[in-house]
Amino acid sequence: MRGQRDLQWACLAAVACALVAALVPLEAVRLIAALPLALFLPGYAVIAAAFGSSELAPPKRLALSVATSLSLLALGTFVLNIFPFGLTTASWAVLLPLIVIAACRGAAVRRGRPAVSGESRSASLPRPAFASVALGALALAITVAAVALAQKPLPADDAVGFTALWMLPTDSREDAVAVGVTSSQHHPTSYRLEVSLGKNQSKTYRVHLDPGEERAIELAVPPRPGGRTHVVASLYRKAEPQKLYRRVTSWLPRQKTFP
Amino acid sequence: MVLTRLESPPVIALLAAIGLFLCSLANALSRATLAPSPLIYWIGLLVIALPIFFRLSSAEPSYRERLGLILLLGLALYCVKVVHDGIFFTFSDEYVHAFNVHNIEKYNHLYHFNPGIQTTPYYPGLEGATSALTMLSGTSIYVSGTILVGAARLTFMAALFFLFARLSGSARGAGIGVAIYAGSSNFLFWGAQFSYESLSLPLLVVVLMAFVEREEATEQARAAWAVPMVLGILAIAITHHLSSYALALIFVALAVLYRVMKIDKPNPWPFAVLSVGVALGWLLIAARSTTGYLFPVLEEAVKAIWKTASGESAPRTLFHQASTSAETVASTPLAARAIALLAVAVLALGAFVGLRQVWRLERGKPMVLLFCAGAVAFFAALALRFAPAAWETGNRAGGYFFIGLAFVCIYGAAELLRRGPSLMRRRLLLSGALGIVLVGGAISGWPWDIQLARPLQASADGRDIDSDSLALAEFARKRLDGSRFAAPESDARLLLTPGNQIAYSGQGPDIEDIVDQPTLESWQLPLLQEYHLPFVVADRRTLSEDTLRGAYFPVRGQYGNEQREKGVIHKFAHIPAGRVWQSGRIVLFNLRDRP
Numbered sequence: 144m145r146g147q148r149d150l151q152w153a154c155l156a157a158v159a160c161a162l163v164a165a166l167v168p169l170e171a172v173r174l175i176a177a178l179p180l181a182l183f184l185p186g187y188a189v190i191a192a193a194f195g196s197s198e199l200a201p202p203k204r205l206a207l208s209v210a211t212s213l214s215l216l217a218l219g220t221f222v223l224n225i226f227p228f229g230l231t232t233a234s235w236a237v238l239l240p241l242i243v244i245a246a247c248r249g250a251a252v253r254r255g256r257p258a259v260s261g262e263s264r265s266a267s268l269p270r271p272a273f274a275s276v277a278l279g280a281l282a283l284a285i286t287v288a289a290v291a292l293a294q295k296p297l298p299a300d301d302a303v304g305f306t307a308l309w310m311l312p313t314d315s316r317e318d319a320v321a322v323g324v325t326s327s328q329h330h331p332t333s334y335r336l337e338v339s340l341g342k343n344q345s346k347t348y349r350v351h352l353d354p355g356e357e358r359a360i361e362l363a364v365p366p367r368p369g370g371r372t373h374v375v376a377s378l379y380r381k382a383e384p385q386k387l388y389r390r391v392t393s394w395l396p397r398q399k400t401f402p
Numbered sequence: 403m404v405l406t407r408l409e410s411p412p413v414i415a416l417l418a419a420i421g422l423f424l425c426s427l428a429n430a431l432s433r434a435t436l437a438p439s440p441l442i443y444w445i446g447l448l449v450i451a452l453p454i455f456f457r458l459s460s461a462e463p464s465y466r467e468r469l470g471l472i473l474l475l476g477l478a479l480y481c482v483k484v485v486h487d488g489i490f491f492t493f494s495d496e497y498v499h500a501f502n503v504h505n506i507e508k509y510n511h512l513y514h515f516n517p518g519i520q521t522t523p524y525y526p527g528l529e530g531a532t533s534a535l536t537m538l539s540g541t542s543i544y545v546s547g548t549i550l551v552g553a554a555r556l557t558f559m560a561a562l563f564f565l566f567a568r569l570s571g572s573a574r575g576a577g578i579g580v581a582i583y584a585g586s587s588n589f590l591f592w593g594a595q596f597s598y599e600s601l602s603l604p605l606l607v608v609v610l611m612a613f614v615e616r617e618e619a620t621e622q623a624r625a626a627w628a629v630p631m632v633l634g635i636l637a638i639a640i641t642h643h644l645s646s647y648a649l650a651l652i653f654v655a656l657a658v659l660y661r662v663m664k665i666d667k668p669n670p671w672p673f674a675v676l677s678v679g680v681a682l683g684w685l686l687i688a689a690r691s692t693t694g695y696l697f698p699v700l701e702e703a704v705k706a707i708w709k710t711a712s713g714e715s716a717p718r719t720l721f722h723q724a725s726t727s728a729e730t731v732a733s734t735p736l737a738a739r740a741i742a743l744l745a746v747a748v749l750a751l752g753a754f755v756g757l758r759q760v761w762r763l764e765r766g767k768p769m770v771l772l773f774c775a776g777a778v779a780f781f782a783a784l785a786l787r788f789a790p791a792a793w794e795t796g797n798r799a800g801g802y803f804f805i806g807l808a809f810v811c812i813y814g815a816a817e818l819l820r821r822g823p824s825l826m827r828r829r830l831l832l833s834g835a836l837g838i839v840l841v842g843g844a845i846s847g848w849p850w851d852i853q854l855a856r857p858l859q860a861s862a863d864g865r866d867i868d869s870d871s872l873a874l875a876e877f878a879r880k881r882l883d884g885s886r887f888a889a890p891e892s893d894a895r896l897l898l899t900p901g902n903q904i905a906y907s908g909q910g911p912d913i914e915d916i917v918d919q920p921t922l923e924s925w926q927l928p929l930l931q932e933y934h935l936p937f938v939v940a941d942r943r944t945l946s947e948d949t950l951r952g953a954y955f956p957v958r959g960q961y962g963n964e965q966r967e968k969g970v971i972h973k974f975a976h977i978p979a980g981r982v983w984q985s986g987r988i989v990l991f992n993l994r995d996r997p
Contacts, residue, residue, distance in 0.1 A: 220530025229510035355865030
């Protein structure tokens with residue numbers, strides 16, 4: 144690949160991106176490395192190998208590089224699936240640079256020795272006017288604002304809120320339960336939670352929840368010899384203390400069969 | 403002078419960003435249940451597109467500027483979909499494909515069962531590629547999937563531009579052709595969702611582009627162009643069934659046309675053999691369930707066409723999309739219907755004029771003849787929209803036929819833009835017509851009442867609150883690892899993603915009747931046992947079977963707040979079975995939790 148600067152850069156970039164994607168714990172940095180590694184470099188190398196010294200206009204080369212990378216990702220999935228280790232971060236971080244290096248090697252062979260020239264091959268791009276840069280930056284800022292607005296949950300007063308009550312055994316032994324109350328209400332709300340554990344044991348809790356808040360309580364379930372303990376959790380709103388609002392039930396330990 | 407400045411690329415980019423912001427604002431207001439005027443959204447769409455259309459109609463821009471403009475158009479319109487729902491996949495097929503990605507990450511191998519659409523794990527191209535990006539970047543499936551489909555969308559726009567430019571010999575025509583394609587009813591939303599066709603269709607266009615480039619290339623470069631073609635054909639075969647069959651049909655037709663027309667170039671039969679071979683091979687070796695998935699749909703479509711044509715059943719009412727509460731779904735306003743129909747009329751006019759010109763100038767090119775056939779077939783597929791069970795088949799096929807229609811319409815547009823007096827007015831007329839085609843396609847491609855977003859999450863006192871379905875899915879994700887559910891369609895989709903659970907719904911097996919009927923029939927519990935589905939979601943909301951509308955918060959004063967009989971909940975409580983989770987409207991039962 145001596146003298147083929149673009150191919151050398153592609154190989155180096157592929158290895159560097161793979162190392163960063165596999166080893167760096169920061170998501171944003173990994174994303175910056177993963178994007179060219181997955182969506183550009185493999186296609187660029189394969190197209191370079193395919194076309195060798197044939198002319199290909201830069202826009203078409205760019206589009207084909209991305210398209211071929213997408214094809215290679217799809218096909219690479221199929222290939223990695225054959226191996227016992229399958230599709231993992233490590234296997235992708237090895238496969239993609241391998242494709243890039245192998246294809247770049249092929250491209251270098253097909254291109255042959257580069258012509259020695261005293262002139263630089265890179266054409267200088269016209270410098271954009273300040274107004275164009277400013278307008279472009281403004282457009283980018285507005286686009287980011289539009290996407291950010293879409294990602295922000297907003298107050299929705301007419302959306303009908305609710306509070307959910309749930310109950311599950313805490314572990315596989317099923318000798319304790321977790322009872323939870325989750326608020327999807329628009330305002331802070333207060334409840335009375337009553338949990339009966341079998342026939343003789345009952346506990347009452349005051350629960351105050353802000354919107355989006357969850358409160359979970361763990362309770363030991365007294366064993367019932369030769370049978371199952373019926374656990375019932377009932378939720379009452381503070382505003383209507385006599386009216387049952389939510390109820391969940393369980394018989395512990397649970398059965399393993401269907402009715 | 404002012405017009406020149408307005409037509410400069412930075413100004414057009416700025417206008418596109420402003421248009422996108424208007425779309426995002428309309429969606430945000432809608433999510434905030436403030437019932438914004440839909441005009442904000444439609445104006446936003448036009449602010450994005452019209453300046454680009456107007457510039458594309460000019461003779462001035464260079465080849466690269468036109469390419470940049472259509473990429474800007476593709477990116478901005480893709481972002482319109484992205485800003486629709488923020489941080490979640492919310493289109494019905496997106497949940498299914500995202501679940502496949504989750505399974506690949508979980509098991510590190512392909513082909514794990516997906517109860518949503520059982521054939522999808524056997525076409526893992528999109529999901530595999532997304533999992534690669536997810537694993538390498540550490541980002542969520544939503545982020546990786548959105549980036550990947552965005553890259554595919556940009557590739558699609560560029561490849562279509564190159565394809566049209568090569569065939570028509572005009573970059574100006576190519577830019578206008580791609581702009582026309584943006585008016586396909588599947589372009590704005592359906593084709594931009596995280597679904598296998600969103601990758602396979604761009605790859606198909608890349609293959610066609612590479613083929614026409616190869617035809618014009620030197621002997622030395624022909625082999626080079628075959629490389630992206632072969633890779634594309636193979637990738638499409640493992641990505642999407644219909645696209646692989648469409649590509650095989652195209653190459654078979656081309657091979658026949660080359661033979662019949664005695665074209666003085668190598669016959670593309672090797673590509674026909676390859677595309678037919680890999681599509682059939684994949685179907686027979688890996689994806690046999692596809693026949694059970696596709697053929698019943700096609701069979702129903704044929705039956706529906708026959709019944710509608712013979713008068714045995716009433717034709718489908720246009721602009722009424724499938725919904726479980728059709729009588730309550732807001733019907734499309736008259737003005738919107740008029741625009742959608744006007745868009746079809748504009749396309750028909752463009753096709754009529756274009757076909758005459760194409761026949762006169764280009765009928766010696768087999769690919770062009772195929773595109774002409776596609777243009778005619780598009781209008782035939784429109785007729786399928788009148789048959790109740792065939793409208794979706796027609797709609798999906800239309801996305802492929804529209805490529806041909808867009809190409810033919812280039813020649814219609816060229817007639818309008820011939821040199822002569824009042825060219826500026828004619829450019830304005832063309833831009834307006836393209837705007838109508840874009841808006842009309844968007845109206846006919848997506849139900850009117852959900853063009854704008856609905857609240858899936860909301861904020862209250864500075865915290866986020868979830869809709870019932872989302873809250874249940876999040877509960878399942880955190881506390882019920884990999885459990886098996888029977889649920890109404892919309893709840894089941896969220897239980898797949900983000901819930902990461904196995905959730906059955908629909909009619910195969912008949913979960914729909916189990917969760918929707920108010921009484922417990924004798925066959926229902928044995929069926930749940932047969933499929934090992936201990937968790938049953940009883941949902942009183944009538945919209946719970948609606949995958950497009952059922953995931954969101956009910957909104958006061960809005961349609962769709964009707965409830966099913968209490969029996970849908972009581973019948974499981976009377977077994978009795980343990981109640982695991984209750985939100986009032988939804989109750990989750992565990993049938994293995996009994997006295």
